[in-house]
Amino acid sequence: MELDSEGRMVVRPLLTDLYQATMALGYWRAGRACEAAEFELFFRHCPFGGSFALTAGLQDCVRFLRAFRLRDADLQFLASVLPPDTDPAFFEHLRALDCSGVTVRALPEGSLAFPGVPLLQVSGPLLLVQLLETPLLCLISYASLVATNAARLRLIAGPDKKLLEMGLRRAQGPDGGFTASIYSYLGGFDSSSNTLAGQLRGVPVAGTLAHSFVTSFSGSEVPPDPMLAPASSQGPTVDLPASVNLWLKRVCVSLGLEEREPHPGERAAFVAYALAFPRAFQGLLDSYSVRRSGLPNFLAVALALGELGYRAVGVRLDSGDLLQQAKEIRGIFRTVGAQFQVPWLESVPIAVSNNIDEKELARLAQKGSEVNVIGIGTNVVTCPKQPSMGCVYKLVSVGGQPRIKLTEDPEKQTLPGSKAAFRFLGPDVVATGPTAVGRRAPTQGWTGTEGLASGGPGAPRTVSQPRWSHCCDSTCNRDSETLPPLDESRSFAQRSLSRLGPAHKQLQSPAVYPVALSEKLRALVDSLSARGPL
Amino acid sequence: MELDSEGRMVVRPLLTDLYQATMALGYWRAGRACEAAEFELFFRHCPFGGSFALTAGLQDCVRFLRAFRLRDADLQFLASVLPPDTDPAFFEHLRALDCSGVTVRALPEGSLAFPGVPLLQVSGPLLLVQLLETPLLCLISYASLVATNAARLRLIAGPDKKLLEMGLRRAQGPDGGFTASIYSYLGGFDSSSNTLAGQLRGVPVAGTLAHSFVTSFSGSEVPPDPMLAPASSQGPTVDLPASVNLWLKRVCVSLGLEEREPHPGERAAFVAYALAFPRAFQGLLDSYSVRRSGLPNFLAVALALGELGYRAVGVRLDSGDLLQQAKEIRGIFRTVGAQFQVPWLESVPIAVSNNIDEKELARLAQKGSEVNVIGIGTNVVTCPKQPSMGCVYKLVSVGGQPRIKLTEDPEKQTLPGSKAAFRFLGPDVVATGPTAVGRRAPTQGWTGTEGLASGGPGAPRTVSQPRWSHCCDSTCNRDSETLPPLDESRSFAQRSLSRLGPAHKQLQSPAVYPVALSEKLRALVDSLSARGPL
Structure with missing residues (x-):
């Protein structure tokens, strides 16, 4: 069995609905397996009640298409669930399939997308x-959902707060976690706790320590080597635990605490962590009591390290009122930093986590907040406001003829025919023009598809001028390596978002982004639906 | 790179949070890597506001543990994100790790589980x-969440409705879909559309056809071979499309429709499907109009097949008022079946789908409903009522000493020490007794852990008698093949659920299942928390 570089063989041809296989047999029996067909993948409503989505997942699609092959075991399984008298020639047809004859046109990774506009246009043999x-x-669907969710969270957080995705343990399965780590980064997060996303996709990884590390120490442990050399490597090594104990006395006096109050096990854990990471010491403050234990223990270790020329890189809080505690901690950092003449202490980053959602994020990102780093798990990874994107994949043409689904549920009607989508850009906004494809929006003063392309990138940058954008060909013969790297797609997504009009970026009750049909397309819909819903 | 039978190499050691690796270095530097430790995996609140959960995912865990090995590429990546002067001996330690020294005690797959009771107890070297x-x-977490969600849906649907999971396309990534298909079956669904779950885990698969198949036909297509032999193979073959056209006339008269009303493309699609699946013909009725097109076309094909001795196996509806339409369709089946003396027609199963949630399911399962098969996608797979289980994994002992986390947030306090969980079974209910482990529930008349085990399976079956149950050892040295097969776990889950008291099975505001601490455990908590939150 072939294995791609990520070992994600679970994304293989039989990871599909059985009806795809039964329909395949139906097409084949009807002699239509090789008719030219085109499907469009799109969504009908923007997720989370917003007015935009970010597209993502293209690299995964290309990887899947390149590897697409039904193997003997797959065919044997299909034979076991299809009628026993199925013609063996059908399975031979399946065995010979690959995607060399399939073309996928796609919005580039990280594009803004709107209802009705195809994210993918997939053409090839019908079956x-x-x-x-x-x-x-x-x-x-899920990649785009997570990217969109992350983009919303980034809009709320503003540009300066660091956002860390840390939801792997809360994800809907291992691949859910892996996918979320990649595409929350694309959507605007700064880093992920997920090591595999760093290894395989280059997502910056971050992480510190957990409560279990802290509570695993009782205080009676003796480090095998307690000595630490100065940061400069100049001068003698120092017994770190002894130095920390000296600093603890001074810190407790400064904070008005008794020296026996800070938990000795927590302090031993901090010392152990500092011995392993003298240049990257961080403290998790709330295993016992932030004010009476975590904070004085952190300060004692940070100040002992400081004497050796090391600077602590952060503290983390995982419970309680995060905004209020951050404010208090910053105040104490300032006071203690001034008292002991350690000016860098006051700017030690404060990281927070604990089930942070859009509302709590807005509170933590408010003006004057002393929070620097925000870790989000469940609420970015599982997208609880809307855990599924609801994309659909609809047949738009077969044998060169447009196809429409004219159900009695107008919501489920489709737009027929192979199309192109255009986007109209003004000087600073993507947001005001129509595209060539959409649902029931009025045609706004333009008359056809082809004429619009001629506007080109050099056209005057007025709102009403057409501008070719965001559409490219990615056939499955192109290696996924030729797709832009993740970092580049992330920048593209952030640039696109920055050009979207503020009214469309509102997260509650945003202005709907207008998507209109060309006159040609509207005429086609009218002619095909002349019979009415039947 | 080794690949297990499912090719799910994404579940490998680096699919983890970076802080696990930084803590590993901390433990190693502190000389504590090999100290004996035990962690417990549990949840604090039952999902979905219910009073129970079903445990699932054990086979995946055992598979992961058996394969656990850090490879060169993994170590190289870790070296790139850990301090550059990290002792190479640390990486040698990691390279030598496997799970041969790890023991996992687990609730059996498909067990009922309650807050605070460990689903897994994992002991081995601390690092x-x-x-x-x-x-x-x-x-x-996700496997158990989906199994629990499916169990709730099964409780709502009652025992007779067939439940089909069909959410792969809505899932949070490919593995999310694969996991959901397996564990919704464990939780009580009958089948899945997911072919891979059938191939790899033996989940019964089901599926019919999509709107795209129907709309791909215009009516002008000519089947390469329109002839169909009778079911008995006795007698001449028949031109199926011609026979269908004859039946269409009679059906339209019967239904009071004009013969030109039913869509010719839809009929051609049904004929094509019938030619491929004469013994398993099903109709998807709502591509155009159910009453004026889908239903007469289905009836024409079903009756033509019937003449040849084949029975149609179902119809499917995917839009509109499903309950009301099912009622009308059943009425028409009765009338037409009587008129043409085709008695089996009136009992053709009616399948429905279209974003069905708990509330709509209750409506579809109500007394007198003519719906037989219910397809659920998004609402079983993504668990929108609560898309994450919120399990935690907490250190309970290290070096043989109990550990507790006594944070200022009482919600996050842990229960110290290695424990056993017991369950008290009455004649018909699992629901009334305490277990030996839990959170803040009163001790109800019993005094210790060890004495309870002696109740054994033969103890009198009164509610207050203890009975050993639901605890087993599954070490990672045992092959996952020795775990019970999925079908067996599914039966176990359904038996367990059937014994849970009705008050605990209520889906809204259920009675809380009591979970109590033994006196010994309570005394341990008291002694360790004597210092207060600090």
């Missing part, structure tokens, strides 16, 4: 492109 | 069992 439906939906 | 935290949480 085959039908088979691709479920895996493509699965790969694009 | 190693700390490293296992994130993957184990990730594997158990």
Whole structure:
């Protein structure tokens, strides 16, 4: 069995709905397996009640398409669930399938996307492109959902707060966690706790220590080597635990605490961590009591390290009123830093976590907040406001003829035919023009698809001028390595978002981004729906 | 790179939080890497506001533990994110790690579980069992969440409705979909659309056809071979499309429709499907209009097949008022079945889908409902009522000494020490007794851990008698193949649920299942917390 570089063989052809296989047999029996067909993947409503989405997951799709092959074991399983008298030639047809004849046009990774505008346009033999439906939906929908969720959280946090994704343990399965770590970074997070996302996709990783590390120490432990050399490597080594104990006395006097109050096990844990990470010491303050234990223990270790020329890099809080505690801690850092003439202490970053959602994030990011780093887990990874994107994959043409689904539920009607999407850019906003494809929006003063492309990137930068953008070809013959790297897509997403009008960026009751049909497309819809819903 | 039978190499050691690696270095530097430690994996609140959970994911955990090995590429990546002067002996320590010295005690797959009761008890060398935290949480939490969600949906649906999981395309990534298909079956669903879950885990698979199949036909298609032999293979073959056209006339008269009303493309699609699946013909009725197109087309094909001795196996609806339409369709099946003397027609199963949640399911399962099969996607797979289980993994002992986390947030306090959990079974309910471990519930007339085990399975079956149950050892040296097969765990889960008291099975505001501490455990908590939150 071939294994791609990520070992994600679970994304293979049989990770699909059985009806794709039964329909394949139906197409094949009807002699239609190789008819030219095109499907579009799009969403009908922006997630989270917003007015935009970010597209993501393209690299995963390309990887899936390149590897697409039904193997003997797959065919044997399908034979076991299809009618026993199924013609063996059908399975031979399946065995020969690969995606060399499939073309995928896609919005570039990290694009803004709006309802009705295709994220993917997949064309190729009818039977085959039908088979691709479920895996493509699965790969694009969640990636785009997480990227969009992360973008919303970034908008709330503002540009300066560091956002850390740390939701792997809360994710919907291992791949859910892996996907979330990648695409929350694309959507605007700064880093992830997920080591594998760092190893395989280059996401910056971050992390400190957990309560279990702290509570595993009782205080009676003796480090095998308590000696630490100065940061400069100049001068004698120092017994760190002894130095910390001296500093603890001074800190407790300064904070008005009795020296026996700070937990000795917590202090031993901090010392152990500092011996391992003298240049990157951080303290998790709330295993016992922040004010009476975590903070004085942290200060004692940080000041002992400081004497040796090391600077602590952060503290973390994981419970209680995070905003209020950060304020108090910053105040204490200032006082203690001034008292002991350690000016860097007052700017030690304060990181917080504990089930932070959009509302709490807004509070933590408010003006005057002393919080620097915000760790978000469940609420970025599982997207609890709307845990599924609801993308669909609809047939728009077959045998060169447009197809429409004209159900009695107008919500589920589709737009027929192979299309192009255009976006109109003003000087600073992406937000005001229509695209060539959409649902029931009025046509706004333009008349067709082809004419619009001629505007080109050099066209005058007025709002009403058309401008070709955001559409490219990515066929499955191109290696995924030729797709832009994650960092580049992340920058593209942030640039795109920065150009979206503020009214569309509002997270509650935003202005709907207008998406209109060209006159040609509208005429096609009208002619195909002339019979009415039937 | 080794690949297990499912190719899920993404569940490998680096699928973890970076802080597990930084803490590993901290433990190692402190000389504590090999101290004996025990962690417990549990949840604090039952999901979805209910009073129970089902445990799941054990096979995935055992598979992960058996394969656990840090490889060169993993160590190189860790070296790149840890301090550059980290002692190479640390990486040699990591390279030598495997789980042969780790023991996992677990509730059997499909057990009822309650807050505070450990689902997994993981003991082994401190550094190693700390490293296992994130993957184990990730594997158990979502599997158990989905199983619990499915169990709730099964309780609502009652025993007779068939429940089909069909959420792969809505899942949080490919593995999210795969996991959901397996564990919704464990929780009480009958089948899944997910072919891979059938192939790799034996979940029964089901599926029919999509709107795209229907709309891909215009009606002008000519099947390469329109002839169909009778079911008995006795007698001449018949031109199916021609026979369908004859039946269409009669059906339209019967239903009071004009013969031109039913969509010819939809009919061609049904004929194509019937030619491929004469013994398993199903119709998707709502691509155009159920009453004026889908239903007459289905009836024409079903009756033509019926003449040849084949019985249609179902219809599916995917929009509109599903309950009301099912009622109308059943009425028409009765009338048409009587008129044409085709008695089996009236009992053709009616399947429905379309964003069905707990509330809609209750409506569809009400007395007198003519719905037989209910397909659920998003609402079983993504668990939108609560998309994360919130399991935690807490250190309870190290070096043989109990450990407690006594934070200022009482919610986050832990229960110290290695424990056993007991369950008290009455004649018909699991629900009334305490277990030996839990949170702040009163001790109810019993005095210690050891004495309770002696109750054994043969003890009198009164509610207050203790009975050993639901605890077993599963070490990672045992093959996952020795775990019970999925079907068996599914039966176990359903038996357990059937014995849970009705007050605990209520989905809204259920009675809390009592979980109490033994006197010994309570005394330990009291002695360790004597200092107060500090």
